[in-house]
Amino acid sequence: xxxxxxxxxxxxxxxxxxxxxxxxxxxxxxxxxxxxxxxxxxxxxxxxxxxxxxxxxxxxxxxxxxxxxxxxxxxxxxxxxxxxxxxxxxxxxxxxxxxxxxxxxxxxxxxxxxxxxxxxxxxxxxxxxxxxxxxxxxxxxxxxxxxxxxxxxxxxxxxxxxxxxxxxxxxxxxxxxxxxxxxxxxxxxxxxxxxxxxxxxxxxxxxxxxxxxxxxxxxxxxxxxxxxxxxxxxxxxxxxxxxxxxxxxxxxxxxxxxxxxxxxxxxxxxxxxxxxxxxxxxxxxxxxxxxxxxxxxxx
Amino acid sequence: xxxxxxxxxxxxxxxxxxxxxxxxxxxxxxxxxxxxxxxxxxxxxxxxxxxxxxxxxxxxxxxxxxxxxxxxxxxxxxxxxxxxxxxxxxxxxxxxxxxxxxxxxxxxxxxxxxxxxxxxxxxxxxxxxxxxxxxxxxxxxxxxxxxxxxxxxxxxxxxxxxxxxxxxxxxxxxxxxxxxxxxxxxxxxxxxxxxxxxxxxxxxxxxxxxxxxxxxxxxxxxxxxxxxxxxxxxxxxxxxxxxxxxxxxxxxxxxxxxxxxxxxxxxxxxxxxxxxxxxxxxxxxxxxxxxxxxxxxxx
DNA sequence: TAAGGTTACGGCGATCGTAACGATC
DNA sequence: GATCGTTACGATCGCCGTAACCTTA
Numbered sequence: 001x002x003x004x005x006x007x008x009x010x011x012x013x014x015x016x017x018x019x020x021x022x023x024x025x026x027x028x029x030x031x032x033x034x035x036x037x038x039x040x041x042x043x044x045x046x047x048x049x050x051x052x053x054x055x056x057x058x059x060x061x062x063x064x065x066x067x068x069x070x071x072x073x074x075x076x077x078x079x080x081x082x083x084x085x086x087x088x089x090x091x092x093x094x095x096x097x098x099x100x101x102x103x104x105x106x107x108x109x110x111x112x113x114x115x116x117x118x119x120x121x122x123x124x125x126x127x128x129x130x131x132x133x134x135x136x137x138x139x140x141x142x143x144x145x146x147x148x149x150x151x152x153x154x155x156x157x158x159x160x161x162x163x164x165x166x167x168x169x170x171x172x173x174x175x176x177x178x179x180x181x182x183x184x185x186x187x188x189x190x191x192x193x194x195x196x197x198x199x200x201x202x203x204x205x206x207x208x209x210x211x212x213x214x215x216x217x218x219x220x221x222x223x224x225x226x227x228x229x230x231x232x233x234x235x236x237x238x239x240x241x242x243x244x245x246x247x248x249x250x251x252x253x254x255x256x257x258x259x260x261x262x263x264x265x266x267x268x269x270x271x272x273x274x275x276x277x278x279x280x281x282x283x284x285x286x287x288x289x290x291x292x293x294x295x296x297x298x299x
Numbered sequence: 300x301x302x303x304x305x306x307x308x309x310x311x312x313x314x315x316x317x318x319x320x321x322x323x324x325x326x327x328x329x330x331x332x333x334x335x336x337x338x339x340x341x342x343x344x345x346x347x348x349x350x351x352x353x354x355x356x357x358x359x360x361x362x363x364x365x366x367x368x369x370x371x372x373x374x375x376x377x378x379x380x381x382x383x384x385x386x387x388x389x390x391x392x393x394x395x396x397x398x399x400x401x402x403x404x405x406x407x408x409x410x411x412x413x414x415x416x417x418x419x420x421x422x423x424x425x426x427x428x429x430x431x432x433x434x435x436x437x438x439x440x441x442x443x444x445x446x447x448x449x450x451x452x453x454x455x456x457x458x459x460x461x462x463x464x465x466x467x468x469x470x471x472x473x474x475x476x477x478x479x480x481x482x483x484x485x486x487x488x489x490x491x492x493x494x495x496x497x498x499x500x501x502x503x504x505x506x507x508x509x510x511x512x513x514x515x516x517x518x519x520x521x522x523x524x525x526x527x528x529x530x531x532x533x534x535x536x537x538x539x540x541x542x543x544x545x546x547x548x549x550x551x552x553x554x555x556x557x558x559x560x561x562x563x564x565x566x567x568x569x570x571x572x573x574x575x576x577x578x579x580x581x582x583x584x585x586x587x588x589x590x591x592x593x594x595x596x597x598x
Numbered sequence: 599t600a601a602g603g604t605t606a607c608g609g610c611g612a613t614c615g616t617a618a619c620g621a622t623c
Numbered sequence: 624g625a626t627c628g629t630t631a632c633g634a635t636c637g638c639c640g641t642a643a644c645c646t647t648a
Contacts, residue, residue: 001302001376001379001380002301002302003300003301003302004613018627019627019628020626020627020628028613028614028615029614029615029616030627030628030629031614031615031616031617031628031629031630031631032613032614032615033628034628034629034630035613035614035629035630036613038629043383044379044383045383045384045386045387046383046386046387052622053621053622053628054620054621054622054627054628054629055621055622055623055627055628056628062382062383062386065382066379066382066383069375069376069378069379069382069577070375070379072371072372072374072375072575073371073372073375073376075371076368076369076371076372076375077300077368077372079368080300080343080365080368080369081300083361083364083365083368084342084343084344084345084361084365085344087344087345087361088344088345276371278368303638317602318602318603319601319602319603327638327639327640328639328640328641329602329603329604330603330604330605330639330640330641330642331638331639331640332603333602333603333604333605334604334605334638334639335638337604351647352603352646352647353602353603353604353645353646353647354602354603354646354647354648355603
């Protein structure tokens with residue numbers, strides 16, 4: 001057993017068990033990969049892959065179980081490299097942030113600018129995706145830190161830090177009936193609703209609010225992206241329910257935002273990263289930056 | 300970086316940072332070890348060991364941090380090997396059990412006999428030590444399973460299964476005043492006490508019982524070993540406080556056992572193993588055996 | 599001066615690359 | 624027949640062992 005065999009297994013998982021693609025990724029020839037896999041399987045004494053003819057099509061139960069250990073080894077190996085680099089120079093490096101559109105546009109700008117000033121040598125990659133995909137990116141090492149509201153609390157491999165609490169707001173054009181007067185769930189439900197896609201940005205709390213009430217509501221458009229929702233609200237399609245911090249007094253002056261905190265439960269945005277993943281110092285500082293930026297804000 | 304360098308680091312930790320001893324353990328010459336360490340430190344870019352002249356005397360902070368990852372890699376590597384062996388033949392193998400004298404002598408015999416019948420091909424190593432040492436043995440891979448009452452619940456790296464609850468008993472020679480009549484803490488405290496050493500077999504609960512009462516008690520002899528306590532009780536030195544299951548009606552017929560469950564809080568014997576350590580199937584079955592043996596017993 | 603660590607060098611073996619072959623869609 | 628995987632063989636590079644040297648208790 002050696003580390004390149006371990007690396008090979010990890011890559012095979014990524015490439016749908018293709019030896020030739022794995023060879024490309026490892027910058028060696030296919031035949032070498034083929035032999036290394038044979039050697040490893042021989043050492044284990046049992047096949048790790050299901051084969052159709054010569055093609056690898058899936059992993060055996062043993063292979064799947066061993067893959068957990070392979071992942072652990074790879075993680076530790078990466079941690080050693082990150083630790084070493086961080087020790088030599090904790091001001092340079094790369095930070096992969098995965099988050100949803102709403103956080104990226106309405107929460108992250110300020111802390112990221114601050115962070116850039118402290119760490120001009122750190123290259124930031126920002127990746128937008130659904131909360132489900134964010135978690136996957138953490139697990140596959142494509143992201144170091146995920147910032148979002150939904151789902152991350154369930155995964156036992158993740159360290160989760162609460163970041164800030166916020167509530168939803170309703171947005172309507174200025175002349176809309178809901179622009180004035182008290183708002184209740186019943187009044188809201190009388191209009192078509194535009195809000196976030198399932199699994200995004202506090203959508204679960206919106207569901208919960210209406211589930212507990214007698215009113216049925218009609219979501220005629222859902223999007224991952226606050227700006228899409230705003231666009232269609234402007235076109236008069238109905239009432240938008242968005243995250244409070246996504247309403248911008250200046251840019252959205254043509255819209256009226258109505259507080260919904262008495263109707264929809266509070267949402268909490270969280271910062272998540274793999275427990276087993278060593279974050280370089282600047283990564284740890286970035287998280288602190290997020291938390292302090294969050295406490296300075298008020299929603 | 301490669302696996303033998305990782306292995307080298309682990310062994311250096313075990314050998315007090317002696318390159319020559321490490322070389323012996325790895326069955327290669329000293330010079331090879333020296334060079335591999337140099338290569339690894341060069342790759343990391345910083346020294347991992349503090350040196351006095353050429354001698355290694357300690358680890359640097361970076362080295363200590365990296366050692367955590369090294370341990371993770373070694374653990375995963377061992378798991379792969381165990382998984383492979385277990386898959387090929389889950390009836391043969393080795394099981395290292397670490398436990399205290401009391402458990403080894405008064406609880407384990409029955410479940411171990413049962414286990415041997417199911418798995419005649421599994422070699423059992425039994426290791427007696429203090430609870431503190433047991434935990435250390437788990438961490439260093441010298442034991443797979445630890446069985447004891449104290450301490451294990453605190454360690455976050457350990458998976459802990461409750462096994463059975465028991466209470467203490469007082470033992471005295473037949474003609475002793477405490478052989479008859481109701482027993483209170485005050486009456487107990489009037490006699491010299493013989494019991495387990497600090498950190499052993501529910502000793503903490505004995506402490507707790509007397510701490511909460513007004514009586515001061517005088518432990519004139521403490522031992523890790525129930526049999527030692529019995530011996531000196533027989534010699535008339537005082538009252539023994541031992542685990543209830545350590546009193547044997549036949550063998551200890553010359554002694555009288557008095558239930559102390561109303562005076563000393565219940566103790567719980569637990570089974571512990573490393574969360575990250577893959578236990579072969581027979582090991583998992585052994586734990587089940589322990590639990591079922593425990594439920595059949597009554598103390 | 600003995601014991602532990604480093605440096606230099608030669609030899610062996612592991613692993614890669616080339617290339618021809620085999621199988622699968 | 625094009626793509627993917629396996630087998631064979633030669634070449635290279637990494638790693639070990641021997642041996643001489645250096646350093647410290």
